[in-house]
Amino acid sequence: MFQKIWDKHVVFSEPGKPTILYIDLQLVHEVTSAQAFEGLRLAGRKVRRPERTIATPDHNVPTTDRSLPIADQISRQQVDTLRKNCEEFGIRLYDLHDPHQGIVHIIGPELGYTQPGMTIVCGDSHTATHGAFGSLAFGIGTSEVEHVLATQTLLQFKPKTMELRVDGNLAHGVTAKDLILYLIGKLTTAGGTGYVLEYTGEVVRRLSMEERMTVCNMSIEAGARAGMIAPDETTIDYLRGRPFSPQNFDEAAAQWRLLPSDAGATYDVVKTFRGEDIQPQVTWGTNPGQVISIGDKIPNPTDFSDPTEQKSTAQALEYMGLRSGTLLSDVELQRVFIGSCTNARIEDLRAAAKVVKGYRVNNKVHAMVVPGSGLVKRQAEKEGLDAIFKEAGFEWREAGCSMCLAMNPDRLEPGERCASTSNRNFEGRQGKGGRTHLVSPAMAAAAALTGRFTDIRHWNYKA
Amino acid sequence: MEPFTVHTGLVATMDRANVDTDQIIPKQFLKRIERTGFGQFLFFDWRFKDDGSDNPEFELNQPAVKGATVLVARRNFGSGSSREHAVWALSDYGFRAVLAPSFADIFYSNCFKNGLLPIPLSESVIEKIFTRQKSTPGYKLTVDLEKRLVSDSLGLCESFTIEPSRQYNLLHGLDDIGLTLKNEDKITAYEKAHGIA
Numbered sequence: 208m209f210q211k212i213w214d215k216h217v218v219f220s221e222p223g224k225p226t227i228l229y230i231d232l233q234l235v236h237e238v239t240s241a242q243a244f245e246g247l248r249l250a251g252r253k254v255r256r257p258e259r260t261i262a263t264p265d266h267n268v269p270t271t272d273r274s275l276p277i278a279d280q281i282s283r284q285q286v287d288t289l290r291k292n293c294e295e296f297g298i299r300l301y302d303l304h305d306p307h308q309g310i311v312h313i314i315g316p317e318l319g320y321t322q323p324g325m326t327i328v329c330g331d332s333h334t335a336t337h338g339a340f341g342s343l344a345f346g347i348g349t350s351e352v353e354h355v356l357a358t359q360t361l362l363q364f365k366p367k368t369m370e371l372r373v374d375g376n377l378a379h380g381v382t383a384k385d386l387i388l389y390l391i392g393k394l395t396t397a398g399g400t401g402y403v404l405e406y407t408g409e410v411v412r413r414l415s416m417e418e419r420m421t422v423c424n425m426s427i428e429a430g431a432r433a434g435m436i437a438p439d440e441t442t443i444d445y446l447r448g449r450p451f452s453p454q455n456f457d458e459a460a461a462q463w464r465l466l467p468s469d470a471g472a473t474y475d476v477v478k479t480f481r482g483e484d485i486q487p488q489v490t491w492g493t494n495p496g497q498v499i500s501i502g503d504k505i506p507n508p509t510d511f512s513d514p515t516e517q518k519s520t521a522q523a524l525e526y527m528g529l530r531s532g533t534l535l536s537d538v539e540l541q542r543v544f545i546g547s548c549t550n551a552r553i554e555d556l557r558a559a560a561k562v563v564k565g566y567r568v569n570n571k572v573h574a575m576v577v578p579g580s581g582l583v584k585r586q587a588e589k590e591g592l593d594a595i596f597k598e599a600g601f602e603w604r605e606a607g608c609s610m611c612l613a614m615n616p617d618r619l620e621p622g623e624r625c626a627s628t629s630n631r632n633f634e635g636r637q638g639k640g641g642r643t644h645l646v647s648p649a650m651a652a653a654a655a656l657t658g659r660f661t662d663i664r665h666w667n668y669k670a
Numbered sequence: 671m672e673p674f675t676v677h678t679g680l681v682a683t684m685d686r687a688n689v690d691t692d693q694i695i696p697k698q699f700l701k702r703i704e705r706t707g708f709g710q711f712l713f714f715d716w717r718f719k720d721d722g723s724d725n726p727e728f729e730l731n732q733p734a735v736k737g738a739t740v741l742v743a744r745r746n747f748g749s750g751s752s753r754e755h756a757v758w759a760l761s762d763y764g765f766r767a768v769l770a771p772s773f774a775d776i777f778y779s780n781c782f783k784n785g786l787l788p789i790p791l792s793e794s795v796i797e798k799i800f801t802r803q804k805s806t807p808g809y810k811l812t813v814d815l816e817k818r819l820v821s822d823s824l825g826l827c828e829s830f831t832i833e834p835s836r837q838y839n840l841l842h843g844l845d846d847i848g849l850t851l852k853n854e855d856k857i858t859a860y861e862k863a864h865g866i867a
Contacts, residue, residue, distance in 0.1 A: 218857055223835060227850060227853060227856070229860055229864075238753075239752065239753060242754075245705075256866070279701075281701040281702070284701075285701050332751050332752040346752040346776055347776065347779075348753075348779065348780035349705075349754040349755075349780075350754060350780065350784070351783070353847065354846055358850045358851060358854075358857060359861075360850060360857055362846055364833065397688070397745065397746040397749065397772060400746070400773075401775065430774060432776065494749070515687045515744055516687075612697050614698070631692070633750060634715070635692065635715045639696070639715050
């Protein structure tokens with residue numbers, strides 16, 4: 208599949224040089240684009256295909272009352288700059304007050320921009336999300352954003368391919384988030400470097416589109432620039448009737464059905480896993496590969512033979528304030544964040560609400576839900592999910608990246624421990640000194656209610 | 671872009687693996703809309719204490735490595751976010767080359783757009799450099815991009831790999847966009863052939 212998409216987008220290639228690859232769609236947000244537009248202006252260049260780029264502010268936006276101006280002056284300037292650049296260069300912007308505003312990786316698919324077989328880029332490493340549709344999607348730097356704006360192409364060296372096949376079944380309570388955290392744990396944070404991952408197997412086939420997006424989203428956390436899942440009827444059903452889905456839909460769908468890898472297609476590396484082996488996952492360290500199952504004990508540096516790994520483990524334990532041998536279920540926390548491009552779609556909120564219904568947030572915990580887009584927020588409100596969260600004591604916010612990276616005012620205080628449905632547990636990611644544990648939406652919800660990590664497989668649902 | 675040919679500079683080491691771009695340039699500094707001035711925020715959370723004073727334990731705050739232009743670290747340097755600000759910060763601080771056993775993909779490619787040379791070397795060579803840096807006051811390395819060699823005055827001389835086109839562009843300070851636009855006719859032809867009006 209990767210090969211088919213790659214070949215179709217080659218504009219020019221010659222030995223020893225990177226391929227000029229045509230880019231079908233670029234997504235732009237406020238944080239990594241200002242310098243790219245400025246570069247165009249300085250060089251007197253135009254945007255080659257403005258209709259092939261869409262923009263939305265997400266990283267930096269407040270998730271509280273949007274009728275007020277953005278309080279942080281520099282954030283406001285960045286959002287204003289995006290608006291001015293989009294006007295000047297003729298790019299469609301889903302601005303702060305647009306009902307479709309949201310996290311760029313959530314609105315692309317929900318509006319039907321993301322389609323199988325496309326090449327998609329964005330100045331954000333979680334662009335791999337769009338690979339869930341069988342597109343080749345990857346994150347790029349600001350200089351490359353400028354390159355795509357100016358030329359609608361990108362210079363790329365061809366990556367290698369790795370198949371991650373997951374057969375069998377996932378147990379009840381084990382989600383797409385647990386699946387991808389488990390795979391990253393097996394691969395390590397650099398195991399996918401230089402590869403495009405393709406997720407295959409019975410477990411992957413049965414995932415919904417939203418679950419597939421959760422899986423592909425975190426490909427970068429294994430070092431891979433891109434992750435893909437072949438399109439099938441699930442993909443086609445999801446895209447039917449979306450605002451920017453193709454007009455001649457059946458014709459397009461017929462083409463999409465030809466994209467999956469042919470029988471006998473080979474990969475540079477193949478790894479296989481069993482769904483039954485996967486339990487609810489919780490990260491304990493400061494990168495997403497430092498992850499264990501809910502029933503496991505926090506590891507010891509001496510569990511690893513490699514000296515670099517030993518040192519990383521010791522550094523991570525110190526930062527996280529954890530002792531080796533502790534059970535996760537004995538670890539107390541103060542904050543819960545349900546949101547981000549990984550887990551802020553409607554199915555994620557439904558899963559969390561199902562756990563929450565009939566309970567109250569633990570009195571030592573501050574918990575918030577940040578929907579991924581304006582559309583997700585309104586859908587959740589239509590279903591009454593907001594009421595379930597609010598009655599339980601969760602804060603219910605406006606759409607944005609929020610505390611996934613804490614560029615806006617939503618952040619952890621030093622030493623605070625957080626169960627988060629986001630994608631990175633790096634030092635200081637959610638606020639300086641903050642301690643992040645990555646989990647699924649259901650596990651985050653349960654942790655908010657009990658005040659500690661709780662095995663969702665034994666949860667007493669009141670719904 | 672400033673061409674990179676041969677550079678000799680003081681070496682600073684960071685004995686850490688998986689140094690991520692969130693550490694290299696924390697998010698509170700991504701709000702700027704310029705490309706310049708990021709050096710003052712490099713490794714901010716590690717480099718400074720809460721009261722704003724220098725953290726004396728942080729590697730780059732050691733008086734012996736003030737003015738270092740070559741950074742040496744452990745594996746998977748630059749992992750995480752695609753933020754090019756990480757490269758801008760390293761460059762603006764004064765680094766011209768980063769040496770590590772491996773680099774994260776997007777970071778690696780961002781380096782070349784900004785004249786910062788990422789050099790992958792084996793774990794054992796990196797270990798040797800760590801040891802020498804520790805025991806040699808004022809330890810310097812010379813990076814010769816044309817010959818693809820890293821050397822010191824104590825006899826170390828190691829070759830490194832780099833894609834020839836990246837090497838050429840960096841040696842000559844060439845701008846990718848300008849190069850691609852030389853093939854504009856091919857882009858137009860592609861668009862025509864694929865019905866992109």
